[in-house]
Amino acid sequence: MRNIVAIGFDMDYTLAQYKPETFESLAYEGTVRKLVYDLGYPQELLEWTFDWKYMVRGLVLDKKRGNILKMDRHKYVKVAYHGFRELSKEDKVGTYGNTFIRDSFDEPDYALIDTLFSLAEAYLFAQLVDLRDNNPGKVPEGADYRRMYKDVRAAVDLCHRDGTLKQVVAKDPKRYINEDTSIVPMLKMLRNSGRLTFLVTNSLWDYTNIVMNFLCAWHTLDGGITCKFDWLQYFDVVITGSAKPGFFLEDNRANIFEVEPESGMLLNTDNGTPMPQVGSTSPKMLPKGLNKRYRVFQGGSVGHLHKLLSIESSTQVLYVGDHIYGDILRSKKVLGWRTMLVVPELEREVELLWELRDTRKQLRLLRNERDLVEDRVHHLKWSLKFESLGDDEKQNMISSLGELESQRDQVRLAHQQAQGDYHQKFHKTWGQLMKTGYQNSRFAHQVERFACLYTSQVSNLSLYSPDKCYRPSEDFMPHEFHILPS
Numbered sequence: 001m002r003n004i005v006a007i008g009f010d011m012d013y014t015l016a017q018y019k020p021e022t023f024e025s026l027a028y029e030g031t032v033r034k035l036v037y038d039l040g041y042p043q044e045l046l047e048w049t050f051d052w053k054y055m056v057r058g059l060v061l062d063k064k065r066g067n068i069l070k071m072d073r074h075k076y077v078k079v080a081y082h083g084f085r086e087l088s089k090e091d092k093v094g095t096y097g098n099t100f101i102r103d104s105f106d107e108p109d110y111a112l113i114d115t116l117f118s119l120a121e122a123y124l125f126a127q128l129v130d131l132r133d134n135n136p137g138k139v140p141e142g143a144d145y146r147r148m149y150k151d152v153r154a155a156v157d158l159c160h161r162d163g164t165l166k167q168v169v170a171k172d173p174k175r176y177i178n179e180d181t182s183i184v185p186m187l188k189m190l191r192n193s194g195r196l197t198f199l200v201t202n203s204l205w206d207y208t209n210i211v212m213n214f215l216c217a218w219h220t221l222d223g224g225i226t227c228k229f230d231w232l233q234y235f236d237v238v239i240t241g242s243a244k245p246g247f248f249l250e251d252n253r254a255n256i257f258e259v260e261p262e263s264g265m266l267l268n269t270d271n272g273t274p275m276p277q278v279g280s281t282s283p284k285m286l287p288k289g290l291n292k293r294y295r296v297f298q299g300g301s302v303g304h305l306h307k308l309l310s311i312e313s314s315t316q317v318l319y320v321g322d323h324i325y326g327d328i329l330r331s332k333k334v335l336g337w338r339t340m341l342v343v344p345e346l347e348r349e350v351e352l353l354w355e356l357r358d359t360r361k362q363l364r365l366l367r368n369e370r371d372l373v374e375d376r377v378h379h380l381k382w383s384l385k386f387e388s389l390g391d392d393e394k395q396n397m398i399s400s401l402g403e404l405e406s407q408r409d410q411v412r413l414a415h416q417q418a419q420g421d422y423h424q425k426f427h428k429t430w431g432q433l434m435k436t437g438y439q440n441s442r443f444a445h446q447v448e449r450f451a452c453l454y455t456s457q458v459s460n461l462s463l464y465s466p467d468k469c470y471r472p473s474e475d476f477m478p479h480e481f482h483i484l485p486s
Contacts (some may be wrong), residue, residue, distance in 0.1 A: 001318075003315065003316060004195060004316060004317070004318045004338065005195060005196060005309075005311065005316035005317070006195060006196040006197070006198060006236075006309050006311060006316060006317050006318070007190055007195055007196070007197055007198075007317075007318045007319075007320070008197070008198040008199065008200055008305075008317065008318070008319045008320065009197070009198075009199050009200075009319075009320045009321075009458065010199075010200065010201055010244075010319075010320065010321035010322060010323070010327050011199060011201035011203055011208060011211060011212070012117075012201065012202070012203060012211075012322075013115070013116055013117070013322035013323075013342065014320055014321050014322045014327075014342050014458055015183060015199075015212075015215055015458055016177050016211050016214075016215060017177065017178040017180065017344060017457065018116070018176055018177055018178070019175075019176055019177065019178060020052045020053075020116065020119070021052055022175055022176050023169070023176040023177075024050070024052045024116070024117075024119055024120045025050050025052060025120075026165060026168060026169075026176065027117065027120045027121075027156070027159065027165060028050040028052075028120040028123065028124060029050070030159040030164050030165055031120065031121060031124060031152065031155045031156050031159060032045050032046060032048060032124065032155075033046070034154075034155035034156075034158045034159060035124075035151060035152070035155045038155070038158060039140070039151050039154065039155060040140045041139065041140065041151070042138050042139075044138070048127060050120060050123060050124075051123065052119070052120075054123055054429065055068075055113065055119040055120075055122045055123050055430075056113075056119070056345070056427060056430045056433060057113060057114060057115070057116065057118075057119070057343075057345065057433070057443055058070065058113065058114070058433065058441055058442055058443025058444075058446075059113040059122060059430065060105050060110050060111070060112055060113070060442070061110060061111040061112075061113065061122060061125060061149065062109070062110055062145075063108075063109055063110065063111060063145060063146040063149045063150075064109055064145060064146055065082070065095065065145060066082055066083060066125075066129035066132075066133075066145035066148075067080055067081065067082050067087065067095075068080070068081045068082075068083075068122065068125075068126060069096075069105070070430050070431070070436060070441065070442075071105065071436065071441070071442040072436040072437065072439035072440065072441060072442060072445075073436075073439055073440045073441065073442060073444065073445035074439065075103070075104075075105055075442065076097070076439075077092050077095075077096040077097065078436040078437060078439075079429075079430060079431070079436070080092045080095075080096070081126070081429070082129065082133075083126045083127070083129035083130035083133065084126055084127075084130055085130075111149060112325070114323065114324045114325060114443070114446075115322065115323050115324075115326075116322070116344070121152050121153065121156055124152055125148065125149055125152050128148045128152070129145060129148070132144075132145070132148065166203070166207045169207075169211075170206075170207060170210045173210065173211065173214040174214070177211065177214060177215070179214075179215075179217075180215065180457070180459055181217065182459035182462055182463075183215050183216070183458070183459050184215075184216055184217070184234065185462055186458070186459050186461050186462035187234040187235075188234070189461075189462050190461070191234065196236045196237075196309050197234060197235050197236055198235055198236055198237040198238065198239070198305065198309060199212075199235050199237075199238045199239065200239045200242050200244065200247065200305065200319075201239070201240055201242060202241065202242055202243060202244055203240060203241075204240050204241050204298070205240045205241070205259045205261070205264050205296060205298065206264055208238070208240050209229075209261070212231045213228060213231060215231075216230070216231040216234070229261050232261070232296065236295075236308075236309060237295055237297070237305065237308045237309060238295070238296045238297065239256075239296075239297045239298070239299075239300060239304075239305060240259065240296065240297070240298050241298040241299055242299070242300070243299065244323075244326050244327065244330070245325065245326045245327075245329075245330040246301075247300070247301055247302060248301075248302050248330040248331050248334050248335055249301065249302075249330075249334065250301075250302065250303060250334070250335070252301035252302070252303070253301070254299050254300055254301050255299055255300070256269055256297050256298070256299050256300025256301070256304045257269060257297060257298045257299055257300075258295065258296065258297055258298075259296040259297060259298050261296055266298055269297070295308070302335060314335045314336040314337055315336055315337070315338065317335075317337045317338065318337070318338040318339070318340060318452075319331045319337050319338070319339055319340070320339075320340040320341075320342065320458055320461075321339070321340075321341065321342065322341065322342045322343075324341065324443075324446050324447070324450060324451075327339075327341075328341050328450045328451055329446075329450045332450050332451075332452070333450070338452045338453075339450065339451050339452050339453070340451065340452065340453040340454065340455065340458075340461075341447055341450075341451035341453070341454040341455075342454075342455060342456070342457060342458055343433075343447070343454050343455070343456060344456055344457060345433050345456075346433075346454070346455065346456040347456040347457075349426065349432065349433050349434065350456075352425055352426055356422065356425060359418075359422055359425075360422070362418065363415070363418055363419060363422060366411065366414060366415040366418060367415060367438075369411050369415075370408070370411045370412055370415050373404060373407055373408045373411055374408055376404055377401065377404050377405055377408055380397055380400060380401045380404065381401065383397060384397055384398070384401070419437065423435075434447075
């Protein structure tokens with residue numbers, strides 16, 4: 001952290017943590033209405049319900065086959081469902097493990113569920129798969145699994161374009177966003193340490209202002225939100241409507257406009273420098289009482305941001321976001337920024353890891369016993385095949401082999417059952433977020449590759465000393481470093 005000059009934040013799902021039981025349900029209901037009223041799906045979809053706990057991040061949707069997959073770090077499919085029906089081991093191997101060329105499991109044939117906002121559309125896709133399988137006449141004519149996924153995505157985009165979701169959230173932020181009183185002290189701490197702070201969000205100014213006022217506790221006596229601009233004092237630069245991940249491309253030529261906070265008007269700039277407006281002799285001033293050095297923009301690119309903050313090297317920037325591709329991968333791989341990924345699910349995951357520590361020890365013992373028996377089986381088979389043995393000795397070995405194989409099957413079954421029960425403690429369907437069996441999950445592998453830091457909530461930055469670090473034990477995922485309590 002000594003080398004970090006500027007710390008930046010995404011807003012949605014990073015500073016603003018949405019409540020899945022209300023916000024994801026709102027997104028689901030809005031998407032269903034678009035499917036019915038705009039895309040010709042049957043009215044019965046309006047009666048469907050959404051289980052916000054069912055899907056998890058890190059899953060992959062097979063658009064062609066209507067399957068939902070969980071893979072390990074090597075892209076081997078370990079858990080697979082067709083709609084809500086679990087595929088057998090034989091079906092999994094026959095579909096995904098029986099080819100000479102390894103599938104990349106990427107677009108355009110697959111969709112990655114790598115954000116919390118994608119959970120509702122993944123659940124809806126599984127429901128549509130079951131509807132088509134059981135009642136093919138109820139889906140639009142010619143709609144295969146791929147087309148249905150495309151329709152779900154189109155419905156989600158419609159909800160964003162017409163502002164349906166954000167209008168509802170803006171009216172009652174408390175219903176949809178978690179309050180976090182530690183965000184302001186964290187921002188103050190970072191600024192008092194001499195670091196620059198900035199906000200880069202895809203949301204536009206009007207919605208950004210409402211959410212940030214809520215997070216910074218500018219409430220009226222009746223619990224409503226007073227839209228002031230005081231929260232801007234915690235940021236040197238605010239960029240709205242950034243259009244990430246394109247924002248991070250160095251050859252991005254998007255224009256950057258200054259936002260007039262009171263009216264929301266966009267003012268032309270010369271690469272971020274205010275320009276005199278037509279009919280005026282000087283650039284438009286910010287509202288009275290608002291410090292001129294706290295500036296709000298829309299659009300632009302990372303080049304504009306570096307210039308506004310006077311960043312000399314991209315390694316001087318730490319960026320905090322929730323989207324493994326939109327926030328973390330591009331900013332690290334393309335720019336060389338340091339990155340911090342917000343993974344709210346970690347909180348429960350780490351709690352369970354601690355609670356189940358004795359179970360993990362038992363699993364290791366079972367695994368060791370299983371390995372020992374399997375080694376003995378292999379040794380006996382090798383001896384029977386390649387060694388010169390007398391009839392009696394050979395018969396004794398065959399008898400011992402049969403007993404060992406029976407013991408191996410029992411230990412293997414006990415181990416598999418115990419491991420399955422263990423993973424179901426984390427999630428009944430998909431198991432542990434960061435693991436698939438003994439391997440890191442694909443999601444964990446992405447976190448390991450692209451996030452310099454990861455944490456359950458952004459305000460943890462205010463609770464820990466960035467100068468202390470350690471390498472975790474094998475029970476946790478290997479990483480660059482983790483922050484420890486001071």
